[in-house]
Each structure stands twice: as structure tokens, then as C-alpha cells.
Amino acid sequence: MSAVSFTGVTKSYKDGPKAVDDLTLNIADGEFMVLVGPSGCGKSTALRMIAGLEEISGGTLQIGDTVVNDIPPGDRDIAMVFQNYALYPHMTVRENIGFALTVARVSKDEIKRRTDEAAELLGLTEYVDRLPKALSGGQRQRVAMGRAIVRSPQVFLMDEPLSNLDAKLRVQMRSEIIELQARLGTTMVYVTHDQVEAMTMGHRVAVMRKGLLQQVAPPQELYLRPANLFVAAFIGSPAMNLLPARIDSVNGRITATFAEHTITIDQAAIDKYSKVPDYVGRDVVIGIRPEHFAMAEDTSDPAQTIEIKSVVSESMGSEVHVHATVDVPPVALDGQPVNEDADANASTTKIIARVEGFHIVRMGQIVRLAIKTAHVHFFDATTGAPLRDDDERTA
Amino acid sequence: MSVRRKGPRATMVRILTYGILVAVALVVIFPFVVAVSTSVKRNTDIFTYPPSLIPKKATTVPASDVGLTGENLPVYTLPGFDGSFALVDDDTPLAEFTALDDPTRVVVLAADQGDKTGDTTNIDGEEEDIFAIVVDGETILAYRSRLTVGGLFQSLDNAALQVPSLVNSAVAKQEFGPRFENFSEVVTEKKIGRSLTNTLLVTIIVVLGQILTSILGGYAFARIDFTGRSALFMLYLGSVMIPFVVLIIPLFQLMLQLNWRDNLVALIVPFTFTAYGTFLMRQFFVGVPKEIEEAALLDGASRWRILWQVMVPLARPAIATLATFGFLYAWNSFFWPLVIINSGNPDSFVLSLSLSTLGGRSSTDTNLVFAGAVIAMTPPIAVFLFAQRYFVENSASSGLK
Numbered sequence: 131m132s133a134v135s136f137t138g139v140t141k142s143y144k145d146g147p148k149a150v151d152d153l154t155l156n157i158a159d160g161e162f163m164v165l166v167g168p169s170g171c172g173k174s175t176a177l178r179m180i181a182g183l184e185e186i187s188g189g190t191l192q193i194g195d196t197v198v199n200d201i202p203p204g205d206r207d208i209a210m211v212f213q214n215y216a217l218y219p220h221m222t223v224r225e226n227i228g229f230a231l232t233v234a235r236v237s238k239d240e241i242k243r244r245t246d247e248a249a250e251l252l253g254l255t256e257y258v259d260r261l262p263k264a265l266s267g268g269q270r271q272r273v274a275m276g277r278a279i280v281r282s283p284q285v286f287l288m289d290e291p292l293s294n295l296d297a298k299l300r301v302q303m304r305s306e307i308i309e310l311q312a313r314l315g316t317t318m319v320y321v322t323h324d325q326v327e328a329m330t331m332g333h334r335v336a337v338m339r340k341g342l343l344q345q346v347a348p349p350q351e352l353y354l355r356p357a358n359l360f361v362a363a364f365i366g367s368p369a370m371n372l373l374p375a376r377i378d379s380v381n382g383r384i385t386a387t388f389a390e391h392t393i394t395i396d397q398a399a400i401d402k403y404s405k406v407p408d409y410v411g412r413d414v415v416i417g418i419r420p421e422h423f424a425m426a427e428d429t430s431d432p433a434q435t436i437e438i439k440s441v442v443s444e445s446m447g448s449e450v451h452v453h454a455t456v457d458v459p460p461v462a463l464d465g466q467p468v469n470e471d472a473d474a475n476a477s478t479t480k481i482i483a484r485v486e487g488f489h490i491v492r493m494g495q496i497v498r499l500a501i502k503t504a505h506v507h508f509f510d511a512t513t514g515a516p517l518r519d520d521d522e523r524t525a
Numbered sequence: 526m527s528v529r530r531k532g533p534r535a536t537m538v539r540i541l542t543y544g545i546l547v548a549v550a551l552v553v554i555f556p557f558v559v560a561v562s563t564s565v566k567r568n569t570d571i572f573t574y575p576p577s578l579i580p581k582k583a584t585t586v587p588a589s590d591v592g593l594t595g596e597n598l599p600v601y602t603l604p605g606f607d608g609s610f611a612l613v614d615d616d617t618p619l620a621e622f623t624a625l626d627d628p629t630r631v632v633v634l635a636a637d638q639g640d641k642t643g644d645t646t647n648i649d650g651e652e653e654d655i656f657a658i659v660v661d662g663e664t665i666l667a668y669r670s671r672l673t674v675g676g677l678f679q680s681l682d683n684a685a686l687q688v689p690s691l692v693n694s695a696v697a698k699q700e701f702g703p704r705f706e707n708f709s710e711v712v713t714e715k716k717i718g719r720s721l722t723n724t725l726l727v728t729i730i731v732v733l734g735q736i737l738t739s740i741l742g743g744y745a746f747a748r749i750d751f752t753g754r755s756a757l758f759m760l761y762l763g764s765v766m767i768p769f770v771v772l773i774i775p776l777f778q779l780m781l782q783l784n785w786r787d788n789l790v791a792l793i794v795p796f797t798f799t800a801y802g803t804f805l806m807r808q809f810f811v812g813v814p815k816e817i818e819e820a821a822l823l824d825g826a827s828r829w830r831i832l833w834q835v836m837v838p839l840a841r842p843a844i845a846t847l848a849t850f851g852f853l854y855a856w857n858s859f860f861w862p863l864v865i866i867n868s869g870n871p872d873s874f875v876l877s878l879s880l881s882t883l884g885g886r887s888s889t890d891t892n893l894v895f896a897g898a899v900i901a902m903t904p905p906i907a908v909f910l911f912a913q914r915y916f917v918e919n920s921a922s923s924g925l926k
Contacts, residue, residue, distance in 0.1 A: 183819050204825035216816035220838040230824035277820070 132194035132284040132317060133159045134180060139189035141175050141341075149175040151341040152189070162311050162318045164332030166325055168364070172341040177287050177321045181210050193284055204233075209278035210287040213294060215270045217262040217277075223249070224258040227276040248280040251310075268299045275307070279314065286311070286318045292327065304331060325365050329353070337361050359461070359514035362417050362507055363468035368451065370417045371481040372461040372468055374511060379410045385433075386416050386506070389457040394433035398504035405517040406508050414517065415461050417507035420451070423483030426498035435500045441480075443491040452483045452491050452499075463514050560902070564895035565703035571891050582702025586611050591679045601695035603678060603688055609698060610678035610688060617689050619675040622658055622667035632660050635689045636672060707896035711883070715890075716871050717897050720879035724856060724901075727792045727875060731855040732848050734797025739847055740840070743806025744832055748818065758807075761800045773864060780865055787873050791865045796855060802847045809843040810836060842915065849912040853905050876901045 165173035182203035345357035356362035375388040508517040585597035618636035639656035653668040680686035785791040859877035
């Protein structure tokens, strides 16, 4: 087991942007680190650099105390699980799991003992003599993991290992991987584009975008204190509602105005986002998590309530997702909407509110939504930085 | 499965389709049938009229059947007699009598038959004795128009019946009898055996060499990044477009320089490198997911080990395709051997060459020519039957799923 540390690591291709730009990230011994981000963000490249499958253009990469920049993959003592499992199709499960040991000239008895052990651990004992093509997706996934754990490597690397599984199996394997990592205590670097996986699995999560590290933090902190607009938009499902809004000060209270709606912001939010008063009279981006809406009641403060027309409502049983549109253009970052499926040229922004499941909301119905303004997030409209003092972009 | 149409019209169409297909198949297969049948015929049996596809041999009976000793006796039927006759003696003196009152009536009897009446008659200015002979119980007067030698035929049904007759007026009985000795004769007497060994040797080495060089080259083109790789690959591909005839003269000169004329090496070395095979293997290797190799790399395997323990086992279908094509090409190649094995030294002949000499203009042993052809034909047909799916299969995508 070993720590992994990136120091100013860069990966650039001949003609093209940097896939990974000046990445500095320390992964502790025994830590479960998740790298997450949209496709093309450089997370897989970072992982493959640890594996030695990609050359490092600049900076240093250490595994344990060793700088591994120039050490070939086979000598790094790491194991990797690939998205498509990359099992050797012509070898049985046992041969697949034992291949690394065979290459390392471990004795036959020892190989058998260790493959049996790994197969036992993963519940593959009855399949050891089958070929990969005779296994289900979940079983193949387990074989790929068996191939990794049988070597007791310094570090496990996993490259979207669950994305080829169906939803139910994915949930099951997710907890199996968490358990396995906890039991073995091996350092794990896990790449995914699925922020739910990232939130549920990682001790810490590193969010990347366009080769740049955005934030490294435990899942809850990512959620509660996003380091910038991108992290705010990326983490959470449904995503945070981000709206361009103007900050005003009315009778000493801060208000935010977007389209025809004006809400008064709770002081608790201003305490967290202490720079907000500096932005009075200016445009910012406000972020409201879907669960911070509620159906307005008679007791609700009208200053924290908006009336809006439901476009679609999805009942999840325990909750209802109310979709609506606000007449403001979608929030963009570097010319692209932060919400991946929004249309950059649209003049309206879709918002989603999560309200309790007993409400019945019909299409086209006007609903009154109360906003828990204590939980509103504020970001600079041009830089995307949060409007608070303790800016912690680096980890 | 496609849905089959039903109804009388569809049935008619199907019958017609199969009818045409069967007819075409028969036409195509006919030369093979002729070759196979001729290869087991006796040489005398080939140009008989009417021609027959069935190889025949003369029917014989053991000499002991007619109370004699010695070799088996051929069996005939005689015009005017029922049953079969064994030719017990083919050196019997015979006499041919012509009836006095009917010059068209000619009777053949044993030379000592017929009683001289003492009278004579004048035939074309010659005095001929007149004989009284008995034909079918009737006594007629005739003169002896010819003395000759013929056969004595013993009836197989009636021990008392012996018929002297001209052999060429008897009809030999034949029965089904393939002559497999043709094959051993062509192998030993016509030196096909040596050619067969040569061909086997050349083919096996060429195929193994092609597989080896194609695997190495294909892998390098598919996975190893070296300067000028794509240019070299284009060059390789381009060479596939060059017809072989264009290469014959330079290749011949090269062989002369190397002093490889009349040497089997000249049939092997130039053909162990194949752009086509390299291309085939490259296409296959490119299709293997990169992750499989990366996984092996992480498992600590060297490139060499990855190639032989991971990639090559996966490439078995492609290798089988390559081997099949290589085998057929090497086995059937004729023109290059004809050019380079040219001093008439049959020790370096390959089958295709031997066959061409065997079947030359002055050839008389047609059956042996065909026997040699059948020997040459069998291995490719066998290979094709076993490996035909590799001809059809899309070689690059198989084996992974």
C-alpha cells in the first residue's frame, strides 16, 4: 500500500490542449480517491499516468517514495480494472486471475492458492474454469477485480468499472467495491463520470474539468461548499439550479432578482457568502439546490416565495420533481452552459424543484414555491468563483 | 432465418431454383468425376467407345474351373452361343471354310475338322479341295478359304462344349474393377513421390514462414509506434497491387545471383514474406481492444510475451485464414517453379511441374497422368473442406466476441 502524489503533472499532446494541466493532488495511503468530471476532463488520462500507460509530459508522479515517471507499467506494482474489463478471452477465469502471477514466475501451488483465495473472496469459485464469454457482465467485472486483487498491489486503479453494467447491478457492485477496498485497505483511485458514484464511494472526490483540478474534498463538503460554479453545477442530482440574478439591498436586507422574481436572502446565507454585500447592484449567479424549494404554505414569507408555472412534474413516490422555466438565459461558463443539456442560445432556464411526495402537481399548474434562502449559493458571474472569503480552490 | 414463402407458386420457384443449381453443380463437378474415374482406369480402358465413367477390368475365372492349371483365364461371350466361355488356348489352329453354294457363308472350325471329298473346285484360278463339313447338324460342301490361329473357348456351363473361334470375334466380358496400382505406379515410376515430398516441404515451410513473418510484421504495424510506420505500411499495401508476372524477371535474376536456380530454396524464401498476410494480421491486431494489451502490460508481461501469449491465441482465426490461403497458393503454384527449376533436374521438381511433364504431348499413360492429378488435387480439397469457414469468415472481427 502506498500514497500517490501528483506534483505539477501535465500531459500535453503534440497539437491539442493539455489533457491534464499542472495537476497537484496527494492521495493518502489507503485512501479511496474518486476522480470525477465530464468526458474529456482528463480524469482517465490522470489515472492512466499512474498506471504508466500514458507518458508524463511534465511534473513528477510518486507512488510511495518512488518517482515513477520513467518506470514501465509492469514494474509499478499497481493493478487496474478497465471499463470493458479487458479480460483475456482465451483464458479461463483462473488463468485470467493468475496471469500476472504466472508472468512473475510464482510457483504453481502458490498461484493456485492465491487465485482460489481471490475467487472465493469475489464469489467466483464455481466459475474458475469458464471462459469470460460464458460469464455475465457482473461476473466478468468480478474477474477483472480478481485479477487486480490477486497481486496485492500498492494501488488499485479503476477506470469507470461499473459503466457497462445495468443499473441494479451497478448499485450492488458499488457497495461491493466499497467493502472490498475497506477490507483490503489498499489505496484506490477510481475514475467515473457519474457523480452519484463519486459521492457514494470516495473518501475524497477530485473534480476535474478540461484538464484542471477544480476541487478536492470529501463528498459532503463538495456538495455544501462547492469551490466554483462548475463544481456546484456538476455535483448533485438533480443538479443545482443556477440562475443569473441581480443583487440589491432593500432596507438593509439583501435581495436577488431574476426575471420577474425577487427574493429576500436570509442572513445565514450572507454569513457564508460574505462578499455578497460588495456585489449590490451587480449581476451574479445564484444557486439553489432542488431540495431547497418547498411548496409554499400560508405561513411562508412572501418575500421568499416565487410563483411559477409547472412544465412537467415527475413523481418519484417520496418526492415530486417540479420542472419549470425562468425567463433568464442559462448560466454559461467559458461560453458553454454549465448545465450540460441546456441550450446555450435559449432565453429561458429550466429549474427543478424537489417537493414532498404527497403534493400533486399537474402540467401547466401555477405553483407557489418557497425558497430556503439560507442555503442559496452565490458565484461571480464572470469568474465563477464563490462569493466568499475562504476561497479554497486548491487542495 | 428468413421467412419462407408458401403456396404452389413458391414451391414451383423453389423446384426450379434447385433444379438449375443442381444442373450447374453437375456441370462443374463433371471434370472432377472424369479425373477421378480416369485415374483408376486401365490405360486400354480410357478411349473405348462408348466412353464410360466406370473403370472396368476383364472378367476372369480361375484355371481350375475348367480343369486346367496356371493363370486365370479371361471370360468371353461368343456370338451364336449362350453363356460364358473361358479362353483356354489362344494358339489353336483354325480353318475358315466358305460354302460352295453361298460365298457369303463362312464357318470357322478347328483346323483338323472337315472331311475331304476328293473333289476340287477352281476359285480365282486356284485349285481348292472341297470338304464336307457339319454345321448345326447339316452337312454342307465348302472349300478351305483360310488357315489361321485362334482361340479355343471352353463353355463355363457345359464341360463338353468347346468352341474354336477367332478371338476378335468373341466379346470379352468386363466387370467393375478400379486399378489403384495407378497411384503407386505414378509415385514410383514417374518420380511423383519425390515431387510430392518436395511440394510438402516447400508448402509447409512457406506457410510456417508466412505465419511467423505476418504475425511479427502485422503486430508491429498495428501496435508499435515507429517513425515512418504509415508510409511503410502504404508501401506494403501497394506491393499487393503489383502482379506477380512483373516480378518474375527481377526475381529470377536475383535467384541467379544467389545461385539458387534449380534449388528448392528459390521456391521457399521469396514467398515466406507476404504483404497480404501482414495486412491481414495487422487488421486483426488493430481490432483487438487496446485494453487487453494494457492489462497484460500492467500484469508485468513483456511485449514479446503479450504477442505470443495474448495476441496470437486471440488471432487463431486470422492465422487459420492466412495458413489456408498460403497453403493453397504454395501448393498450386506452377509458373514460378516452371521458371526457376528449369534445367530438367527432376529432383527439384514440385508436383505441378511433374504433372506438366507427365501430361506432355508424348504422354501415353493417360491413366497415370490423371492419377498424378488426383494426388495433387487431394490435399487442397481436404484443406478447403476443413477450413472453408475461414474463407468465408470475416477474419478481423472473429474470436473476440
